[in-house]
Structure formats: C-alpha cells, structure tokens
Amino acid sequence: MTFWRWNALGMGTLLVGAGCATTPHSDQFNQAQQAYREAQQGVAAQLTPDEMLEAENLLEKAESAENGSYKEEQYAYLAERQANIAQANAAKRAMQDELQNVQTQREELQARAREIAEQRASTYQQAYQQSRESQEDLARQLEQIQAERARLEEQLGSMSNQLEGLAEVVREKDELVLTINGSVLFESNESNLMATAERNLENVAKVLKSRQGWENIVVVGHTDARGTEQYNRQLSEARAESVRSFLVESGIPADRVEARGKGESDPIATNATPAGRANNRRVELRIKDRTGGEGGEQAMGRGSR
Amino acid sequence: MKTWIGASLFSSALVGCASAQMPDAELTEAKSAVRAAEAVGVENAPQARLHLKMASNQIEEARRHVEDGNEAKARNALERAQYDAELALSLAQAQRTLDELKEAKKEIAELQERLQGDNQP
DSSP states (O other): OOEEEEOTTSOEEEEOSOTTOOOOOOHHHHHHHHHHHHHHHTTHHHHOHHHHHHHHHHHHHHHHSOTTOHHHHHHHHHHHHHHHHHHHHHHHHHHHHHHHHHHHHHHHHHHHHHHHHHHHHHHHHHHHHHHHHHHHHHHHHHHHHHHHHHHHHHHHHHHHHHTTTTEEEEEETTEEEEEEEHHHHOOTTOOSOOHHHHHHHHHHHHHHHHOOSEEEEEEEEEOOSSSOHHHHHHHHHHHHHHHHHHHHHTTOOGGGEEEEEOTTSSOSSOSSSHHHHHHHSEEEEEEEEOSSHHHHHHHHHHOOO | OOOOHHHHTTSSOOOSOSOOOOOHHHHHHHHHHHHHHHHHOOTTOHHHHHHHHHHHHHHHHHHHHHHHTOHHHHHHHHHHHHHHHHHHHHHHHHHHHHHHHHHHHHHHHHHHHHHHHHHOO
C-alpha cells in the first residue's frame, strides 16, 4: 500500500513501505460526518435537498482525501459548515411556513376582535344616544315642573302678602287653600257676615278676581265640636253660603263658586282647649287650579306683584 | 458554491514564493458574506456570532498567509471564511424567523384570551 502524504509545504511525498498502518479520520472529518447525519435526520433532506447534496459532495471529497491530510481537513471543515447551513435553512423554511399560517390566524383573530369592538362601540353609541335623549327629555320635564312650581309659589307668596293677617294661604296638591278665622267673619252662632268682615272679604275678592288660572272655588265652613253635629253642620253651611254670596256680589262668577258646610267633622286643632276650638272655627276657600298651563301663564302674566 | 481546493493547493508547484498576492475575488466574496450576516444581525444568535467571528479570523489568517507568501493557503482560509460567514447568515436568519414565529404565536394567544374573555358574561 502506498499513501500520499501532503506536507506543510504543499508537496507530495510518497510514502513507501509504511505497512498497513492506517491513520484514522481527523476529528474534523468525524465532526463533519456527524453534522451531515444530524441534518439528514431533520427536515433538511426535504426542504433543502440541493444544499444537502453539496454537503454530501464535500464530505465525499473529504473522505477520498488521505486521512489526516490538509485536504481532508479543509473539505471536512467546509462539509461541516455546509451541512449546518442546509440544516439552518431548512429549519428557517419550516418556520416560515408555520409563520404564514400563524399570521393568517392572527389576521383572522384581529379581524374578529375588530368586529366585536365595532359592534360594541355601536351598541354603546346607541345606548349613549338613547340615554342622552331621555336625559334631555327629563331635563325638559324638570324645567317645566320647576317653572310651574315657581309660578305656583309666586302665586302663593303674593297672595299671602296681599292677605296678610287676614287669611293663611297654603298649597295642597292642586288647590290653594285660604283659611280665614271664623271670628274675623262671624259673631258667635251667627251666619251673617260682620260689617268689618265685608271689608276684609273685599280684599279676598279683589285678589281672586285679579288671578286667572283657577277653575273654581269651594267655600267650606267649619265649626268646633261644641253643640250637636247637626247644628254645627247647618251653621257651617249657612256661613259658607254667606261668604259665597258676598264673593258673587263682588264679581266672582257664580258658576265657579260653591259653598259647603262640614260642621265639626274636619278639625285642625284639638277641641279640648279654647285656643284649639278657636282655630277650628274657620272658613276655608279652596281654590282649584285650572288644569293645563294656559291659566298658569296668564296668571304669571297678569299677576300683580 | 465552487471550491477551488483542487486547483491550487495540491499541485506541487510554487513553494514559499515571497510575492504572493491576495486573491481579490475570493476576498471580496468572503467579505460580502460577512457583511450579509452582519446586516441580518447576530446579537440574538450566539452560534451565528461565533461563526462570524471565525470568518473574520480567517480573513485575517488569509492576510498573514499572503505576507508569508502562501497564496494557496490564503485561498483556503478565505474559502473557510466564506462558509463560516454563510453559516452565520443562515443561523441569524433562522433565529430571526424563530423570534418572529414566537412573537406571532404570543399575539395569537393574547387575542384568543381577549376574545374568550369578551364572550364571558
């Protein structure tokens, strides 16, 4: 057997008679072979066959070179790199394929997320719009109510002023209630108005005439609990009628004033004390509002301040 | 990829000639392969960084061989440099693709979680 040996100077030297001693492959060669096998086991065989072929060629050249030679070393070095290149490129390609799928999936998910977000935005928008509208409605209603209340309070206030000392003015729901103490109008057991009473009632009539916006007036007479129920009822009725007549004579339309007697049935104070009984002896003028805003506006317009 | 080994080194021709010249074509190829790998970026790929270093080292080695007058060895060194640089490039690209893939998968997981969360009452 003869072996070619390549020395450091690059010259070929023929070794003769060296016997059958075989030099093993260099480490670099073994490494290259290992690298090639590894690459073969992976996807490189399918995905980067050309590059694998080149690695194989380099490995073959390394193999056919003399073991331990510079040539073997160089080819093996290159073969190892080439096998790794094939492997890395194959891995990259496989991942790129996966990446494409993943990107498609991502786009779909993003589209769906966008859809949902848009739907939600539109739902919120609608809900917000509706809430805004109902809020505006409520605000308008509130304004109207406040305006109406202001009107009524003003009415009450001004009437209170005008009738100060004579009648107490309070609001009960849709009625204005003027309460005149009985002793101002009538003497004991009498149902005819006192002279001084007429003067006072003139004021009341004036105030009532100047006000628009009321529907009707109910004059209600009340007594304390002394005496019989029947007597008290009759007395309170007669008194109410007296006040009514006076109002009509003063110009209040007759079809809008009524008179009733409630006797002792509606006390506003205790009947056990003189003071309480005095308070129960009273005449109420219950003035009912006109429904609807017209009267109110007219009242506002014409009300004296 | 061509290999030029067969041509030069293994002829028993010139020995130790002091006037060796740097093989320009091979040098250009090696350097351009190095640049390509650097362009992709090897910060996130240690193996790529390693082979890029080896490529640079071997370009230097080629210069030394030229100074020593050994053009053949210079060529071989440049060839190794080129392969190392190309491996560095492949590794860097594979790493980049892997990073992109991981990122995209993460985004999908987040999107799926978000969409599931939205569907719950």
